[in-house]
Structures are given as C-alpha cells and as structure tokens.
Amino acid sequence: MTVYDQIGRTYRAARRPDPRLDDQITAALGDAATVVNVGAGTGSYEPPATLIAVEPSTVMIAQRPPGSAPVVRARAEALPLADGVADAAMAILTVHHWTDLAAGIAELRRVARRRVVILTWDQELTRDYWFLREYLPEGAALDDARAVPIADLVRLLGGARVEPVPIPHNCTDGFGAAYWRRPEGYLDPMVQAGMSVLAQLDQSIVRPALDRLAADLESGRWHERHxxxxxxxxxDAGYRLLVADL
Structure with missing residues (x-):
C-alpha cells in the first residue's frame, strides 16, 4: 500500500493544478511530442503530449478524469516501459516518496530520449517556511527525513538546470506552502487531507499546531508577524524545477 492509498481519497478536490505552475512545467518540457508522467497521481500538470502515466496508487488512479492519458500501475524504480519510449519524462512532487532514488532517476533517464523534468523542493529553504518554523516543526523534521537534496538530483541526472518556482498568492494547488498568504487555508479539513505533511503526522501533533494558528489568526498576531x-x-518557498537534457 502506498501513502496515497491511505491519504489520497479527496486529493483531486484539494490539489487542482495551478495554471502558472502548469505554464512553467510546459515550458520546461519544450517541444517534446511524447511524455511519460511518472508518479502521475490524479494527472495534475499532465500535458496533452502524455504518452503514458505511471502511478502505484489505485486510489489516485481512480481519481484521474475521463480522457486522461493511459495509466499503468507501477513504481518509478521499475518502469514497465521500453528504452527511449518518449521524448521526455516528468516527475512532479513525487521523488520524495520513492524508495530508491537512484533507481528511479535511472529509469527516468532510460525511458526518455531527450529530457527529464522534475518538480521538487529545496529543504534547505523550505524548512524555514513560517508554517513549519512557527507551528509545525515536526513537519520540518518529517521533510528533513524524506526530502531529496537538489545537489543529489542534479548529480543523478548527470547535470540539470535548476529553476525557482515562485508560488502565486492565490495558488490553486494545495501543496505544502500554497497557503503562504492565506493561512486560514491550513484550517480547512479538505486542504489538510490533500497535504501529505499534515496527513502523515499524528493528529496529536497536528491538532494543537492548527489550534495555535487559529488562535493567532483570531487575535491578529499572525498578521502582525507576517x-x-x-x-x-x-x-519563493523553495520549490524547484530541474530540467536535464540527455
């Protein structure tokens, strides 16, 4: 069972692709006529050129909309695809869930003829994000254990361009730092269910943290501090797009 078999049942409602992030990912893919989307989830940021999607969670696969690219249930570390099957391979906010990073990156490089695009975050920057620093340091500790250093990814890719991915104040995709200017969003149960750092921590940790945030919002302390x-x-919360030409 994958983590998203446990926490992903309302994922599509909380994680709606943001068009500005979509534009940056699409630009990174360039003129790729065929794309493999690895760790595809519900299909967020999946371009029309997607040849096939790969996703291990049946819960996530069930939420893919009608007309999505064909999907195969498999893991990044063992893609059931031929060498060089597509122009590009993409992996969006997924590498931190892989059990064997080197194997997964090697597979991306194997199935892509020309380019690999990865969206992830730089934990050196993200651990200082106000929500983690002030309310949920346990979340920063969880990410310290699972986040992939950017330098490791660049090395495994054989070199890559690293682009900052600034988060719009009204971002529609409810990932970890999407609510940087809308802190009340973290109090929404739907948002919480779609955010792995909240869904994976014990509620005995999460609930008091959210109660403190709610109190600071009510008193105005949060707005004063920020x-x-x-x-x-x-x-810039530390999200980064890696673009590797093969």
Whole structure:
C-alpha cells in the first residue's frame, strides 16, 4: 500500500493544478511530442503530449478524469516501459516518496530520449517556511527525513538546470506552502487531507499546531508577524524545477 492509498481519497478536490505552475512545467518540457508522467497521481500538470502515466496508487488512479492519458500501475524504480519510449519524462512532487532514488532517476533517464523534468523542493529553504518554523516543526523534521537534496538530483541526472518556482498568492494547488498568504487555508479539513505533511503526522501533533494558528489568526498576531507577506504577489518557498537534457 502506498501513502496515497491511505491519504489520497479527496486529493483531486484539494490539489487542482495551478495554471502558472502548469505554464512553467510546459515550458520546461519544450517541444517534446511524447511524455511519460511518472508518479502521475490524479494527472495534475499532465500535458496533452502524455504518452503514458505511471502511478502505484489505485486510489489516485481512480481519481484521474475521463480522457486522461493511459495509466499503468507501477513504481518509478521499475518502469514497465521500453528504452527511449518518449521524448521526455516528468516527475512532479513525487521523488520524495520513492524508495530508491537512484533507481528511479535511472529509469527516468532510460525511458526518455531527450529530457527529464522534475518538480521538487529545496529543504534547505523550505524548512524555514513560517508554517513549519512557527507551528509545525515536526513537519520540518518529517521533510528533513524524506526530502531529496537538489545537489543529489542534479548529480543523478548527470547535470540539470535548476529553476525557482515562485508560488502565486492565490495558488490553486494545495501543496505544502500554497497557503503562504492565506493561512486560514491550513484550517480547512479538505486542504489538510490533500497535504501529505499534515496527513502523515499524528493528529496529536497536528491538532494543537492548527489550534495555535487559529488562535493567532483570531487575535491578529499572525498578521502582525507576517505583514510583509500581505502585499506580495508571489513567494519563493523553495520549490524547484530541474530540467536535464540527455
């Protein structure tokens, strides 16, 4: 059973692709006429050029919309695909869930003829995100254990361009730092269910953290501490897009 077999049942409702992130991912894929989407989940950011999607969770596969690319149930570390089957391979916010990073990256390189695109985050930056630093340090500790260093990915890819991915203030995709200017979002049970760092921690840890946030929002303390964020249109929380030409 994968983690998303346990926490992903309402994933598609909380994790709606943001068009600005989609534009950046599409640009990174360039003129690839065929794409393999690895760790595809419900199909977020999957381009029309997707030849096939690969996803281990039946719960996530069941939420893929009608008309999505064909999907095979498999893991990144052992893709049931021929060498060089597509122009590009993509992996969006998934590498931290893989059990064998080197094997997974080797598989991406094997099935892609020209390019590999990976969206992940730089934990050196993300651990200082206000929600983790002030309310949920246990979440930062969880990410410390599972986050993949950018340098490791670049090395395994044989070199890569690393692009910052700024998060819009009204981001529609409910991943970890999407609510950087909308802290009340973290109090929404639907958001919580689609955010792995909240769903994987014990509720005895999560509940008091959210209660503290709710109290700070009600009192105005959060807004006082973070008034600098309120006028910003986008924020760099450490998310990074890696683009490797093969």
């Amino acid at each position: 008034r600098d964020l309120l006028g910003m249109e986008e924020y």
